[in-house]
Amino acid sequence: MVVSPDWIAVDWGTTRLRVWAMRGATVIEARSSDKGMGQLSPDGFQPALLELVSDWLDTRPPVIACGMVGARTGWAEADYRSVPCPPLDPARATRPPVSDPRLDVHILPGLSQIDPPDVMRGEETQIAGFLAEQPDFDGTLCLPGTHCKWVRIADGAVQGFHTFMTGEVYSLIARQSVLRLTIGDAQPDAVAFLEAAAQALANPDLCHAGLFPLRAAALLNGLDAAQGAGRLSGLLIGAELAAARPLWLDRRTVIIGAPELAALYQRALAQAGADAVQMDGAALVLAGLTAARAAITRTT
Amino acid sequence: MVVSPDWIAVDWGTTRLRVWAMRGATVIEARSSDKGMGQLSPDGFQPALLELVSDWLDTRPPVIACGMVGARTGWAEADYRSVPCPPLDPARATRPPVSDPRLDVHILPGLSQIDPPDVMRGEETQIAGFLAEQPDFDGTLCLPGTHCKWVRIADGAVQGFHTFMTGEVYSLIARQSVLRLTIGDAQPDAVAFLEAAAQALANPDLCHAGLFPLRAAALLNGLDAAQGAGRLSGLLIGAELAAARPLWLDRRTVIIGAPELAALYQRALAQAGADAVQMDGAALVLAGLTAARAAITRTT
Structure with a gap:
């Protein structure tokens, strides 16, 4: 059976490349590889993409991509749009250089903030997916991961x-500092995590x-590895x-991320008296890319 | 000329092995190698020591050693003595297993503290060297390095x-996190350092x-690498x-360490209104080992 999508969705992060053959908002087929942006030189992007999608290109469907593929060290640098602004503006997508005429690639812009300085690439598309479902949301989104983003939303825009850098700092300290002898790859003990999280929330210099x-x-x-992992994770989170208290105190808060990590944030917030809702982020990227595709259809 | 010391001083840390042929408190000859404890298995210690001292052993002089050589993963685990106590008690030195009969090795004990839990191995000998010169000191010693120790001293004892883990965390974040793209091996800019140190002293969660x-x-x-290095160092210090404020506020404070690093601490403290004196730590290890040698002479 020949797959003939009317567009292709691409989530291209630092470590993974994920693609979906789409018809409207419906997934026809999904594929992925480990050819993340982090391991590719500029001339490696087109071959890595073709490896996954070359049999989907007969009708030259638009390819809508988000994530670190648009970083300065990615395929082609996409814009940063300065907040406050809606999460997506597909009209400002970047067209990377291609030599295969069947490729029509659009890399969505990221977001930036002047003060304090901050940037994001990829999460803005998840946020757009969330807002497509809940356009009137007023509150905060927490997107934990290697880097955790806290995002204030009102009026359909990122404010x-x-x-x-919590996930990355955790991993460096647990696996490479002297604490590797104590923690290593152990999974965090839940009780130790909550106790340490409460202590660091009261005394942030404990991190x-x-x-x-x-x-x-x-x-x-004799502190064991799971307790050590739980305490380290609790101190950092x-x-x-x-530091993020003004973003979650007395605000609606939704945590979007991998279920286990999101649950840690949810339990720590609950202990601090904040009810946060947890959502799996995987589906939201696709919803955001679908919203971007609809906008590109309208504007071109 | 045959060197015939009446004892041998040894500072054996994680990365370096340093030895001195001594006559009383006088150095006859100094040698060193990169055979630190961190790269040796238990049966590698005796050969690494003999490599440097085998021509000094004719009279079987006592060898007095301090540092990570006494860690659980070192040559032989030396005791921890629980504070409050004087920094040294050579009578509790550990005798590692040796097969060369000319070797008479004493590894000095470290210090431990129950609450909050803490340990040291090596710095206690520098502290003893300091107290040999200033036995009535009442105040705080700050010993920066890969790990920085803040030590409260009164009545000739560590209270x-x-x-x-400031030095180690700096190195991991500057060289291995996403900030490696911004900082790497750059030397800290002094102005950026002081500005960030003041901000983090007021708001510790900035670290x-x-x-x-x-x-x-x-x-x-366009923040450049030296500014990035300065800011990162300032945020952590x-x-x-x-967190260490109760230890330096309105107390006599002496910073003991490598001159450049000690100067960073001194300037940050001066900016916070605290006058700290700076001393080079290298000579203090030898003074502490000399004090230990004198005590061993008295007790054996």
Whole structure:
């Protein structure tokens, strides 16, 4: 059976490339590879894309892409649009250089903020997917991951945002610092996580001052790896919640991300008295790309 | 000329092995190698030591060693002595297994603290060297490095201490996180350092919340590598000073460490209104080992 999509959706992040053959808002077929932007040089993007979609291109369907593919070190640098603004403006998509005439690629712009300086690439498309479902949402979206984004939403627009390097810092400290001897790849203990999160929410400097005590507690008191992982995760997320407090206190808050990680944030917020709703982010990227596709159809 | 020391001083840390042939408190000869504890398995210690000292052993002089050589993963695990206590008790030195009969090795114990949990190995010997010169000191010693120790001293004893992983965290974030694209191996700009240190001293959660903005400022505002390095160093050291405030506020404070790093701490403290004295740590290890040698002579 020949697949003949009327457009192709692409989520191209640092570590993964995911593509969907689409007819309107319906997925005909989904494929993925590990050819993320992080491992490709500029001339590697077209071949990596063709590897997954070359049999979908007979009718030259538009390819709508979001994510780090549009970074300065990606395929072609896409714009940053300055907040406050709606999450998407497909008219400002970047067209990367292609040599295969069947390719018609649009890389969606990211978002930037002047003060404090911040940028995002990819999450704006998830946000657009969320707003397509809940256009009147007024509150905060929390998108945890390697980098966690806290995003203030009102009037259908991103009003401001703040990125925390929590996932990346966790991974470096747990796996490469002296705490690797204590934590390594252990999964966080839930009780230790919540206790440490509450302590760091009250005393944010514990995310720095509380690190070496984990090693000492392992040497002196037999703190085990799961407890160490839970405490480290709790210290970092607790300090993040402290700094992000104006974004979640007395606001509607929705956490969008991988279920296990999102659950950690939800439990830490609940302990601080904030009810946050949890949503899986995977479907929202596609909803956002679909919204972008509809806008491109209208404007070209 | 045959060197015939009456004892041998050894500073054996994670990355370096340094030895001195001693006559009383006088250095006859100094040698070193890169055979730090971090790269040796238990049966590698004796050969690494013999490589440097085998021609000094004719009279079987005592070898007095401090540092990570006494860690659980070192040559032989030395005790931890629980604070409050004087920094040294050579009578509790550990004798590692040796097969060469000319070797008479004593590994000095480290220090531990129950609450908050903390440990040190090596710095206690520098502290002893400092107290040999200033036995009546009442105040705080700050020993920056890969891990920075803040040590409260009174009555000739260590009353308590707190270790911060500042140097190690700096290195991981500057060289391995996404900020490597912004900072790498750049040397910290002094103005950016002081500005960020003041901000983090006032708002310690900036040591976490202020990280990603460095990447964004490089992308949006052209923040250069030296400014990025200065800001990162300032955020981490500023947050450390905030957490350590009870240890330096209105107390005599002496910073013991490598001159460039010690100067960063001194300037950040001066900006916060605290006059700290700076001392080079290298000579203090030897003074502490010399004090330990004298005590061993008395007790054996």
